[in-house]
Amino acid sequence: MARVGVQTAAFDLGSEAAALLAGRSDIGGLGCFVGTVRDSAAGRPIAAMTLEHYPGMTERAMAAIAAEAEARWALLGCTLIHRVGRLRPGEPIVLVLAAAAHRAAALEATGFLIDWLKTAAPFWKKESFADGGEAWVAARATDDEAAARWRAGAVTPAR
Amino acid sequence: MTAAEAPPLRLLYFAWLRERVGRAEEQVALPDGVATVGALRAWLCSRGPGFAAALAPDLPVRCAVNQDFAGPDAPVAPGDEVAFFPPVTGG
Incomplete structure (x- = not known):
């Protein structure tokens, strides 16, 4: 059963990884992705991201994405945490952890989870620029393409 | 069931749609003849300039009915929770 959460507080990568691995000796690999706030968008300095x-x-969409990963790969643990609210450059936004017996499943599932999280879970980002301007981030075609490659069956899940 | 007895729709707006319509949520009676997401969007557009600026046909708008993504042909019924929002940009 995946751990899924939306929170304003920062998460701690070490303690989340430790919690997922605690008491387990069947796990052979833990895939990890941490998304963080960049300090600029197209060269324009950013003060904060909301x-x-x-x-x-x-939360329902995140649970469904985790369930899809668990159906495709033989995962032994999965954690999805996404922050909301006002974040500054360098702060972590999103955490994906996927544990499996072998590295291929752990790494593939991690890639799948972040690609689908970016395109199938309702979150929206607004950039506040250092010059005082603000703009909602537009969805990117490259994110849709990244998610679509998992749909097209181009990747045969490693077990 | 008459219109007076039908439970209202709960409408939610997010991100720049929320800013343009000027509210995060509202309750409205489902108008006669409106039975799909697409028809609801068209009716909302007619409610004023803020709604038209948020929901005009050429804008990239997504929808969810009762918290599931829904296309323009998806049915809408009294009592539903219907959300309109931009394409998602999380992660």
Whole structure:
């Protein structure tokens, strides 16, 4: 059963990894992705990023994405944590952990989870620039393409 | 069931749609003849300039009905929770 959460507080990578591995000796690999706030967008310095979500639907969508990963790969643990609220450059936004008996499944599932999280969970980012301007981040075609490659069956899940 | 007895729709707006319509949520009676997401969006557009600026047909708008993603042909019924929002940008 995956651990899924939306929170304003920072998460701690070490303690989340330790919690997932605690008491387990069947896990052979732990895949990890941490998304962080960049300090600029197209060369324009950023002061902060504000993340909004759809309470209720977001958690359901994250649980469904984790369940899809668990159906495709033989995962022995999965953690998805996404922050909301106002974040500064360098701060962590999102954590993906996927544990499996072997590294291929752990790493593939980690890639799948972050690609789908970016395109199938209701979160929205607004950039606040150092010059005082603000803009909602537009969805990127490259993110849709990254998610679509998992849909197209191009990757045969490693077990 | 008459219109007076039908439970209202709960409408939610997120991100720049919320800013343009000027509210995060509201309750409205489902208008006669509106039975799909697409028809609801078109009706909302007619409610004023803020709604048109948020929901005009050429804008990239996504929808969820009762917290599941829903296309323009998805049915909408009294009592539903219907959310309109931009394409998602998390992660």
